Amino acid sequence: MTLLASFASAQIRPEQVYQPPPASSGAASQQSNLTNGVNPQYADLLGNALWFYDAQRSGALPDDNRVSWRNSSCENDGSLNNTDLSGGWYDAGDYVKATYPLCWTMTSIAWSALSFGSAYQRSSQDAYLDSTLRWGLDWLSKTHSDKDTLWVFVGNPTVDNQYWSGDQNIPDPRTSYSVTRQNPGTDAFASCAAAFAAATYLYSEGAASLPTSTNGAQLGGVSSIRNRTYSDALLRHADGLWDLAINSSPKQVYSMASPTAGQSYPSSDYESDLAFAGLWMTLAKGDASYANQGLAFYPQGNNAFASVNTALNWDRKTAALPVLATQIAQLNTSLGLSISRFQTDAEFYFDNLLNNKMADVSQTKGGLYWWKGDSDGASLNPALNAAFIADLYSGLATTSAKTTAYRSLADSQVDYFLGDNNYNGPFIVGQHPNSPQNPHSAMASGGSDITNINGSPPKELHVLYGAVVGGPDKNDRFFDLRDDYPQTEIALDYNAPLIAAAVSRIARNVTKDPPYTLSSGGANVASGRPTDAAYPARKHGLATGAQIAIAVVVLVVFFGAAGGIAWWQRERLRWWYRERKMGL
Template identity: 35%
Template structure:
């Protein structure tokens, strides 16, 4: 299927240090001094949603009071501890393939928008959010070529819709290994490890970082390297459902090449070893139709991420022709989204890919938004600084950061034909019946079927973005409608990245909140703050002269009044003295003294 050249390239084991001109990590600096309180809250709630999805023994600082320790025997039947991690969606299964995508996305956004998390005081929550996932992924990778890809039985789990305290056991555990491999799952896990390693290294260099972050990054990179080597050197390449049939009805993979290439990109970002990038580019170019993919970025399709990341990584390459080709690929993909060539829109304006958006339309809209914003911030804006045609570059920037992206987020927040907010717990028009067994409060599936609208025992799973509407903008806020009302780890990942971007670059709150401070045009962000002088400085500059004038005028007025009073007192005193002198003349000095008065001589 692929030329022998690919396999030769895949077997390369030596590494040379990257040319310093190839890639410079560009840290994004916030243009907002005080973030929107609403976006800070939304960002916090998205992280809180993941905490509500935790499996295993909960930490002492657990912030979700209705969750309990759960699934404490995971892995016991195969003598491999698989407790912990996150439940994938509305039930209690754990899947490695979509979890790896989630880790990749959160780490990507976490590294790029780390200062946004710091502005929002969410950095430690983000650290714990990603680490809770990677700690489990480490457990799921006990040997270089062994990876557990599922915990729990789909048939059993789908028939249980009760609390986390009574999850049915036993819970089978499924793995891929050297003899029954899965190139896609192993590659994507390598990507997750490498991306998280890159994030923790970035975190270690930030104000909120520490030495433990650096050490943890090294541990993650070790696991990434092992899985990368296995996925590139175990032949023939294969999809993991050929080895683990249990995943076929849940998260079957359509291809492995995007995962294989992405693992090299992630390894290059984490290590700066150019061989990883060279190998990924060779595989990329050898793949038929590499530049014609139009699928939305999601757990099964990563081509959109590849286009954007290749363009970023090659931005400073001395091979200008190669760098330009990668930007052309990225902009073809993104321009086709913005122009509506490869994607439709609902009448309300939500991006909607036929087939792909049938059960997760919101995720696809948010992942497209993430790609547009990332490409603009990490590629277009650096180019605009040295471009001879800045007007053209700024037009592109406005195109990617402008109305389309804003409309997607506004749609999620309720600016749509049915005025439906799609994030649980945020507004009165948020979903009331998200498909979440743990939050529903029901004890059995039969109870949920008989009384699906009973909220008497339900809990609010704050921050969860549900699957989303259909192509005609309709939405079923129905507990057991998993196609539209389910919550899932991969749904929230790109949404959270967009929120972190907003915290960094948009001082405005969402449309449903009164604007606090903003004179900026949304189509021109990220940019410098609208004025180098803060608002309090402007107010002080205007008010202070007025206060000084009023104070001076009052002082002069009082002084003049005092002068008049003094003159009056002096006049009165002179009259009294004159009267005393007349009395002396009349009575004589001796008589005056005998009266007890004091003689004043002027």
Template identity: 35%
Template sequence: MKRNQLNLFLVVLSLYCGQLIAQFNYGEALQKALFFYEVQQSGELPDWNRVSWRGDSALEDGSDVGLDLTGGWYDAGDHVKFNFPMAYSVTTLAWGAIEYEDAYRDSGQLDIIKRNLRFVTDYLLKCHTAPNELYGQVGNGGVDHGWWGSPEVYPRERPSYKIDEANPGSDLAAETAAAMAAVSILLKDDDPTYSATLVTHAKQLYNFADNFRDEYSNSITDAAGFYRSFSSYQDELVWGASWLYRATNEAQYLDKAESEYDNLQREGQSTIAKYKEAFSWDDKAYGAYVLLAELTGKDKYKEDAERNLDYFSFNVNGESVPTTPGGLPHLRQWGTVRYASNVSLLSVIYADKVTTDPVKQARYGDFAKRMVDYALGDNPINRSFMVGFGNNPANDPHHRANSGNWTNSQSGPPEVASHVIFGAVVGGPKSPDNDDFVDDRGEFIANEVACDYNAAITGVLARMYGEFGGDPLSDFPVDEVPSRSEIRSVSKFNSNNPFGSTIRILIQNRTAWPARVTDKLSYRYFFDISEGIAAGKTIDDYDISLNGVGSSAQMEIKSAGGSIYYAEITNLPSIAPIGDPQFRTETQINVRVQNGVPYDTSNDWSAQGINESEDLESENIPVYDDGVLVFGNEPGGLLSVDDINESGLVVYPNPSKRVLNISGDTSVLQNGKIVITGILGNTIYNKSITNNTTGTIAINTIDFASGVYFLNLTTNEGRQLTSKFVKE
């Protein structure tokens, strides 16, 4: 008796102490876990989507069958909409929000999860085209997985697949019914009409599942290699009926759930309900144990639920789930953190809503906290498995949109992921022998992310927030700034001598903020014929032509004033970041002169930084999208020394003097910048102009090795003045 009292005291003490320890900011983690679902949105993005680098995509989904099947979530790091795991994710997310609604509300995330779930049920309603007809997949898995790029520019066909009376799918139909029923509960007070619509469709779908029985992957055969329901459909029949009862309170659905319950799979050859697996997109039986225990309070369901939970958190007859050295359950190498999270959600719901036994409440609550803390960074390798959260997080997951690749190559470029998919939970350690993990996007077993990976842990995070707190970030998310030039020119001289030159110019589309097709690009190449003018020549003495390299590009020579001209190249072909060479287009500008016509590219604005050995990004060959400058620098008129004198800046023609004389209208010269570059575009002097800067500025540190330099003055008004000066 005393031992039992001591055990009870220790349990109460552990619960009390646990309330004092919040190892992580669960509010922030919850906030980010929900953000991930906005990254996964397909179709036309709602105005509340917060992912600055995503755009509309897959706007023709369903057109192959004459329907609008746009919307929903992309499944994982790919672009297929697999409705079976998608519906599971909706049901599980909604369950967490129903059970922990106060925590969602207090953390400011309730409206966010509601709108995200409604976005998907809108799509599922589109897919339910008749009482006994349901579209269950858009996109072919094999075709999709053979391409690596962003969804906004997806270049392949996206076929639509359905189940119907002739080709049924009880697991898919019943899970979709469960999803609609669960969301109807969550949205009932906000929109009773929409909630009722969901219930109507859920009832039809459940009847379809019950009356026309088969596994959906026998009908949608492409799904068999990705999301075949190995547990068959009996678990979904129980699960779907249970959710319909909770949504409608109609006894027929509880009767149905209980009558089908006894047909669930057994553990091995025994008569005991199976317990050595985890709740997942495939197997809802373990969720049904907990849900029916909650709905009925019957010992039968409690015993089955506790046996499953004890297998993970304690032991059953001395046997427990295999774990890594760090304590992570390891059922299989795929998605280890996901399975631990799934069991954790059942654990906290059972502890909070079903059992009144303080020992079991502590056991299951402690297990869930250990598992979520493991995922957030409390593990032997001291790193977070949630992207963009905690210490040394996994920030380069196996996810096409995240990588922002433009050459249809998983390995890159870019080597570093273009984006951060905040909140996405990766699969986790592959081996039961250790807790090791490599943040490698090519490691799809350990490092992929998926909608179902985040579904249960999101509810657990809400539960932890309710107990331990942790403020969501007030400035989240911050719009991403592109980490590279999305549109750019890359150039080199194929030849360059006193008789002419050939400049190879590649215009590239490396867009990812968001990715997009470009079909209105143009560029300008600026050159200076002052040496020819000094010899009495004109622009007509220069033979300038364009080689479109197979395209219909066009060129026009225009004056920029004085001795400066530019070639404007338009009508470039459409390019998109979908592969190589599809992301780029090549043109070549040829300049030829007759004997006696001086020709020197060293004073040409656009020749700076170009050489004959390699293609280099050429910032002085500006690129325009539909007439708007999107890359590079215009010369700003290439003012002469006399022009700059009139602006108050005197440049000594002999740079060996190493001074700049600043005088004149000081209001123009306030808060500007002086930059001197060499002929290769390298910056050799950079100095800010402070208020009322006048007099002489020494630039003794400059090594004037070559004879041509460019001085750029940016004024506080944003004006850019540029002058070439030559060593005497």
């Protein structure tokens, strides 16, 4: 049986085409004047963040493509496997397409729209939210065109990560990798089910705002994009993927079923994905049985969250579980979910974070929360995801003091990101004159010499507006080097919490300008040599070729010896893989 892929262009059109303004517009010398009650700086943040997804598009570009320097590309994806996997987005600074992290990105965007969606219509970005969601969801529909199969990766990791040039000569045809009912990827099935279920509810005619406070304020949902036909098509995929996740055997991470596909994004567990998907399925279908199935994989025992210290990202959703469960329990009391249980768990997590009681979690001198192992590869993402869920939960806290504390936690991380930092600028390309100038992006760089990424060309050819970079190091230093991918690479999932922060502030009527408007003088770009995975310590002057050879040998030996038990070392695997790419 083949599922009908649900393709539809955006149902609403923008009244006026949005194009990012010049970076100089972010250097406001005085408080911005509101437009229809919206601070234009936050409206531009949201507009630029959505424009970034247009810049990352793969496949045949539509007639209304807004990114003049982008071309149609990789239109034959999937052909080697007799399927159509064209479209979607390139995952990061190179040209692979990865389903597992994309599903978290789509879920996160839908979640923030359900919680703070009023911001989209107020800032005239609802049409772009619709087109962004549909571009991603339509491609995910292709990855699940057969009821027993999910395609999880497109591209040849070795070849694609050695290609550093524009979108016209990407090595083609490209290999695709799948997981199936017979060879499962439980985490990927569940994460994809969550994405479809969240979008199902957002597009449904009866969608209600997910609560973000106990006072009954309705800030979420986007009424202008509701479409029953599209919602029903998305639900069919959610149902099918949930069935694969909960019923296929053995339950295992997708990198066990497809090791090559899991090289770039190895997964740590499937339990948090099942619990997360069960909650979203309950919201989409109004049936608590899905939550009950999923919560079998939720941390068990009294005060189980007292010891939870994991970062929230595409890999692990544990920290998000009690926040989403609290929202659903308050929204629909007939489901029988224990709101007090989930409030207790959420507050254990946030209180431990605030009180420095989490193992392997600290703060930089500048105030950025730092998760050992996760922040080393992209420092802003874990902190901004923590800000996202703290923002969602703060108004649902059990005391006013906790509400204030969690709001301050969220605002501190977002403000750091937006310019209240040692770098003296926002970590968003094109937003301010002090924005990063050298994002690690093969498309935007304009270069074609992978051995000279920083110098060829000396200046980035295209401005990748709205792209969130990896972020500074643990000493709050940002080097702005194109080849320093932990700091300057861009990625689909990096932008999702930027969108959440922007829509939250618009929906909550925040009028004060973002911190970057106060940044005067030049950016405080660090000098010297970074110390991270892109710039490992060089001993005895080893040549580049020797380092590549050593890295390859280490990879071969490592994978040969460790086999299937090594997947949990997700960041190290990704770093070693990236080192080979960079030729260091």
